[in-house]
Amino acid sequence: MAAVTTSSSHADGDDATRTDLLDSTMAALGQRAKAASRVLAGASSDAKDHALRTAADALVARTEEILAANAEDVATAERDGVSPTVIDRLRLTSARVESMAAGLRQVAGLADPVGEVLDGWVRPNGLRISRVRVPLGVVAIIYENRPNVTSDAAGLCLKSGNAAFLRGSSGAIRSNTVIAAVLRDAIASTGLPADSVILVEDTSREAAVAFMRQRATVDCLIPRGGPSLIRSILENATVPYVIDGDGNCHVYVDVEADLDMARRIIVNAKMQRPSVCNAAETLLVHRDIAAEFLPGAAAALDGVELIADPRAAAHLPGATAADEAAWSTEFLDLRLAVKVVDGLDDAIDHIATYGSGHSEAIITGSVHTADRFTAEVDAAAVLVNASTRFVDGEEFGFGAEIGISTQKLHARGPMGLRELTCVKFIVRGDGQTRG
Amino acid sequence: MAAVTTSSSHADGDDATRTDLLDSTMAALGQRAKAASRVLAGASSDAKDHALRTAADALVARTEEILAANAEDVATAERDGVSPTVIDRLRLTSARVESMAAGLRQVAGLADPVGEVLDGWVRPNGLRISRVRVPLGVVAIIYENRPNVTSDAAGLCLKSGNAAFLRGSSGAIRSNTVIAAVLRDAIASTGLPADSVILVEDTSREAAVAFMRQRATVDCLIPRGGPSLIRSILENATVPYVIDGDGNCHVYVDVEADLDMARRIIVNAKMQRPSVCNAAETLLVHRDIAAEFLPGAAAALDGVELIADPRAAAHLPGATAADEAAWSTEFLDLRLAVKVVDGLDDAIDHIATYGSGHSEAIITGSVHTADRFTAEVDAAAVLVNASTRFVDGEEFGFGAEIGISTQKLHARGPMGLRELTCVKFIVRGDGQTRG
Numbered sequence: 081m082a083a084v085t086t087s088s089s090h091a092d093g094d095d096a097t098r099t100d101l102l103d104s105t106m107a108a109l110g111q112r113a114k115a116a117s118r119v120l121a122g123a124s125s126d127a128k129d130h131a132l133r134t135a136a137d138a139l140v141a142r143t144e145e146i147l148a149a150n151a152e153d154v155a156t157a158e159r160d161g162v163s164p165t166v167i168d169r170l171r172l173t174s175a176r177v178e179s180m181a182a183g184l185r186q187v188a189g190l191a192d193p194v195g196e197v198l199d200g201w202v203r204p205n206g207l208r209i210s211r212v213r214v215p216l217g218v219v220a221i222i223y224e225n226r227p228n229v230t231s232d233a234a235g236l237c238l239k240s241g242n243a244a245f246l247r248g249s250s251g252a253i254r255s256n257t258v259i260a261a262v263l264r265d266a267i268a269s270t271g272l273p274a275d276s277v278i279l280v281e282d283t284s285r286e287a288a289v290a291f292m293r294q295r296a297t298v299d300c301l302i303p304r305g306g307p308s309l310i311r312s313i314l315e316n317a318t319v320p321y322v323i324d325g326d327g328n329c330h331v332y333v334d335v336e337a338d339l340d341m342a343r344r345i346i347v348n349a350k351m352q353r354p355s356v357c358n359a360a361e362t363l364l365v366h367r368d369i370a371a372e373f374l375p376g377a378a379a380a381l382d383g384v385e386l387i388a389d390p391r392a393a394a395h396l397p398g399a400t401a402a403d404e405a406a407w408s409t410e411f412l413d414l415r416l417a418v419k420v421v422d423g424l425d426d427a428i429d430h431i432a433t434y435g436s437g438h439s440e441a442i443i444t445g446s447v448h449t450a451d452r453f454t455a456e457v458d459a460a461a462v463l464v465n466a467s468t469r470f471v472d473g474e475e476f477g478f479g480a481e482i483g484i485s486t487q488k489l490h491a492r493g494p495m496g497l498r499e500l501t502c503v504k505f506i507v508r509g510d511g512q513t514r515g
Numbered sequence: 516m517a518a519v520t521t522s523s524s525h526a527d528g529d530d531a532t533r534t535d536l537l538d539s540t541m542a543a544l545g546q547r548a549k550a551a552s553r554v555l556a557g558a559s560s561d562a563k564d565h566a567l568r569t570a571a572d573a574l575v576a577r578t579e580e581i582l583a584a585n586a587e588d589v590a591t592a593e594r595d596g597v598s599p600t601v602i603d604r605l606r607l608t609s610a611r612v613e614s615m616a617a618g619l620r621q622v623a624g625l626a627d628p629v630g631e632v633l634d635g636w637v638r639p640n641g642l643r644i645s646r647v648r649v650p651l652g653v654v655a656i657i658y659e660n661r662p663n664v665t666s667d668a669a670g671l672c673l674k675s676g677n678a679a680f681l682r683g684s685s686g687a688i689r690s691n692t693v694i695a696a697v698l699r700d701a702i703a704s705t706g707l708p709a710d711s712v713i714l715v716e717d718t719s720r721e722a723a724v725a726f727m728r729q730r731a732t733v734d735c736l737i738p739r740g741g742p743s744l745i746r747s748i749l750e751n752a753t754v755p756y757v758i759d760g761d762g763n764c765h766v767y768v769d770v771e772a773d774l775d776m777a778r779r780i781i782v783n784a785k786m787q788r789p790s791v792c793n794a795a796e797t798l799l800v801h802r803d804i805a806a807e808f809l810p811g812a813a814a815a816l817d818g819v820e821l822i823a824d825p826r827a828a829a830h831l832p833g834a835t836a837a838d839e840a841a842w843s844t845e846f847l848d849l850r851l852a853v854k855v856v857d858g859l860d861d862a863i864d865h866i867a868t869y870g871s872g873h874s875e876a877i878i879t880g881s882v883h884t885a886d887r888f889t890a891e892v893d894a895a896a897v898l899v900n901a902s903t904r905f906v907d908g909e910e911f912g913f914g915a916e917i918g919i920s921t922q923k924l925h926a927r928g929p930m931g932l933r934e935l936t937c938v939k940f941i942v943r944g945d946g947q948t949r950g
Binding site: 118121122201203207209214216217295299300314315318320322338341344345347348349352432450454455456458459460461462463464465466467469470471475476477487488489490492493494502503504505506507508509510511512513514 | 553556557636638642644649651652730734735749750753755757773776779780782783784787867885889890891893894895896897898899900901902904905906910911912922923924925927928929937938939940941942943944945946947948949
């Protein structure tokens with residue numbers, strides 16, 4: 081069984097015709113996803129877990145087919161002069177396919193969030209109200225060149241009772257198409273709908289816009305990509321979405337910090353994996369310990385370019401001079417902005433001005449200072465005496481993660497299975513009418 | 516102290532200039548709301564409740580001023596030939612101002628949602644993680660001609676620690692301006708920021724669009740209005756929003772229903788207050804009890820125009836013939852679509868096709884049928900043997916309501932104080948770094 085195709089290449093004629101055709105093709109795919117989601121919403125945990133394990137086995141069994149398709153994607157990327165980093169993300173190996181399968185088995189082993197009763201109460205008139213966790217329905221995911229997202233996202237959606245409506249990038253289309261086909265075949269073989277996973281094969285920009293506007297069928301859109309994708313969603317999407325945004329994360333070293341601990345934490349937060357959203361981008365240091373702390377910190381941050389304001393630069397020979405842009409840049413690299421601040425208020429104000437609401441850490445031994453920092457800093461996660469790198473679904477114990485939300489509505493911070501659900505009120509009476 | 520004005524009437528020159536000026540004026544208002552929200556986030560329940568009660572007293576004390584401004588709005592509306600229904604919503608009286616004040620006092624008496632610890636756990640590495648409830652920040656509300664919304668929305672936002680950024684309609688602008696000024700004065704007199712309530716006085720369409728795009732400061736937008744407002748938000752908004760949408764609500768009378776109960780419930784759901792979103796719009800009747808149920812129901816629905824499909828019409832002499840549009844129309848009036856269905860599956864399919872995801876009721880004595888209906892119908896609220904009219908913040912026991920969400924993200928169903936908050940992860944360690 082092939083994955084689903086939205087072919088619009090035969091749509092010549094004017095742009096409006098092409099747009100209409102795209103919309104109706106995309107709407108038809110959405111309707112199929114919606115129909116599948118109604119079946120999935122009622123599927124037992126056993127049925128979903130069996131489908132996930134069957135899909136895992138199928139990925140491993142059909143590794144050769146997957147690698148052959150992936151080799152074509154990689155060859156195209158190399159011919160097009162795509163950067164080695166991007167090609168590395170795109171490239172699959174037997175080990176990486178095994179790892180995708182292991183991801184599905186891990187999700188099968190997690191608790192099913194569907195059906196949880198969040199709370200319930202009885203009204204004076206006898207009405208019994210409960211709030212229960214139910215799947216969202218159709219979860220749309222738009223993502224870039226990592227073919228493993230096809231399998232990871234499909235697995236999380238299936239476990240949480242949602243149909244996965246996927247739109248990957250053109251660079252990984254052959255890999256994604258085969259992976260989606262393998263998943264669909266495997267899921268269908270267990271009796272759940274093949275349309276539990278639908279991959280949009282039209283990778284044009286117009287198709288992406290049509291995808292963001294399927295309000296009749298898409299219950300939630302999660303983008304996995306950079307600023308231009310986010311901008312496109314803000315401008316074009318009519319479906320509800322959860323933004324997995326930037327992490328311009330700060331570590332503030334307070335006057336009452338254990339400076340050895342502070343050094344270990346900033347090194348970890350910056351260097352352990354610089355390319356990810358929960359890596360630190362700015363170090364804020366209290367002025368009264370700057371002279372004592374910064375030289376040793378700089379030595380420990382060996383290999384990191386320091387971009388310092390004048391007060392920090394006084395203790396950091398060789399640092400680059402910071403301009404205004406330094407404070408708002410997510411470097412995702414071995415570069416770190418460093419600023420000396422007058423104290424807690426100054427640090428909190430800096431974070432309020434430049435932070436992206438992702439993860440913010442303070443190093444301090446003072447209960448009072450820690451309490452104010454955690455209360456006054458507005459971010460998905462606020463950490464005391466720990467590295468920002470812990471803000472992650474796995475590290476939080478969620479078992480798996482679909483992304484990290486930097487918005488406040490619906491989900492904030494690491495999103496696991498629970499964040500792929502919503503609630504429904506169930507009201508039971510014995511004939512009550514309103515007076 | 517006057518409420519805040521965005522005057523753009525002096526912006527002649529080209530449209531782009533006017534748009535830029537509007538955006539920067541609106542952004543400045545948003546920044547003021549954001550600054551106030553930072554103070555409110557740290558305000559104690561006592562301080563917020565004192566401000567609410569002071570504001571309630573001020574509304575009553577300044578009733579004459581409010582009524583004078585309102586009389587001008589009403590005179591303008593009458594001169595413009597606005598419908599009596601709309602003028603009734605617009606008109607304030609001493610009793611209505613008292614009722615606005617009573618609303619603020621009621622909100623002051625509710626439990627403060629801020630600071631609630633939702634859950635917490637310890638990771639194997641010793642990190643202590645908790646999830647706490649915090650205010651959203653700046654809540655933007657765009658609404659139509661009811662001046663009481665100015666006070667009601669401001670009160671709910673203040674109690675939940677949010678700044679209220681309000682944009683009412685031109686028809687109520689004089690009333691809204693005075694009410695906002697009264698609230699601002701009263702709040703400021705208690706030591707909280709006057710900018711806890713900011714009313715946008717530019718009621719142009721362009722200002723509404725600028726209002727929907729203040730992503731730098733607005734954390735959540737809640738529209739209170741009709742389909743054209745919703746459409747404008749879907750197309751223009753870049754801020755996160757919660758849609759308070761239509762209610763195309765169904766009552767399904769099953770073959771195992773107590774028919775007396777079913778009759779009382781459909782009469783209540785349709786007739787008790789036809790103009791509201793949780794009123795029933797379509798009655799679905801199992802074919803095997805249609806002949807027995809429908810004539811008596813029609814008699815009880817005295818004064819309601821019945822719009823029936825052929826099988827229902829057979830038992831409803833004088834009914835209007837239903838066309839396709841009947842099933843998707845929210846009448847908000849003494850009109851009811853009636854359809855005979857083959858059974859539970861047919862009823863569930865009809866609701867899946869035409870429902871708006873608001874409130875759906877079944878009347879049945881069968882546990883099995885009730886369980887399937889509650890599991891398979893996808894709506895904010897699903898009711899068994901009770902009127903759809905109960906789906907409401909007050910009736911659910913929330914004490915107050917900012918709206919009823921028909922979307923699935925963030926809030927679904929009646930929204931009280933809790934739905935005006937979000938969560939923050941607080942992570943406490945003693946020097947943990949990621950390996």
